[in-house]
Amino acid sequence: MADEVDKVLYSKECLARLNPDLVVACGDLPGDYLEYIVTMASVPLVFVPGNHDPDLSPRRPEEELAAFTQPFSFDRAGRNPPGPAGCINADGRIVESAGVVIAGLGGSHAYNFGPNQYTEAQMRRRTLRLQVRDRLRRAGNRKPIDLLITHAPPLGLGDEGDLAHRGFACFHPLVRSLAPELLAHGHVHPYGQKPPAHHLANTEVVNVVGHRLLELSR
Template identity: 50%
Template sequence: MYEEPIGHTLFAVRILAIADETDPTLTAARLRDIKPDLVIGCGDLGMDYLDYVSSAANACLVYVPGNHDPDLRFRAPASRPGALVFDEVWGNAQPDDEKRELAGINADGRIVQVNGLSIAGLGGSIRYKQGPNQYTQREMARRARNIKWRARLARKPVDIFIAHSPPAGLGDEDDGPHRGFESFIPLVEALQPKLMLHGHIHPHGFEKPDRQLGSTRIVNVIPHQVLEVE
């Protein structure tokens, strides 16, 4: 677990990032001690667990789906009032409190503004069987291009990129279901976020080291990581 500041803005935002595995150490008391300003879910966690963590921590939730999550593409995102969601197709910002349905902000395929941070999200894994939230390399490359286009439209630097899968060759594995996305490398190089957070690659008791791509620190957050972005 890392607790160190990143970046050079005026105020630090404390982030609790979670993915893939429910963590019995994240008791309500522990969450109150961590005092995150923001909870980020990187996929493959049930909404009940995400709701529990964000509610016990009294923090806003931003998440992307994993390959074991349901298809959320045609359901309205929800968030705290006033948060902005950049529409996946056209890129226009809308106050999403008018279309609330799910707890938290689904950032998949979007750029959202929360707690002064600009957060881009791309959920899902490489396609290896039938099911939602799985993409070929070509399909994810198209989604990555959409994020780059939206970032240019927003005219604001992206602070954090959240995904379920890692970039190819940077924390992924050789077996088919756990290969990373090739398109994430040029995306990260273009956006230059301070952090890329992901899950999908289970540690199985071994520490997964951080990776570096340019100025971007890439962190596998399973089961949880605490970070500060300034």
């Protein structure tokens, strides 16, 4: 889910009918909404921030030092940065939850100097750090990444022409390197239309604005 609060999800019956094993949120959703969903669904919720979300990056010096060394360590869901209570922040990290290995990159193109906005060069550096983490994981014979969650889409795959809604070109080599089964993103509102299906290499790219029920085969 992403970007739009879907009132149907406030129904306990709807959540019970969907019966998810895991919820992922791809940005620009209120924190209290995420806290409600994780409480009522009683399953893990993994999220990345969008460009309208607050800055959740660490600010204390000791946290900045830890963030600097993170590319050379294994990320676990237990080491959770700040965010909505009970939810797992996967921004710039690789986490495993409900048996699913998830990599995450929040944010959009920088267009007004707000939080969670990045130039193409800045996002490219973030993708390279994520690839380093993935290679370290694979060297340790750990499970491959199943799902990549981002706020913005890859360039040319469900994005729009204006800078604010342009996708990131650096997501293309990232997807080819991580080889997830699915990439779920938000940011681009379909306004009631069904978003077209996209593929990047062997990865299905899915716009989850509102909510979508997705299944992983592996």
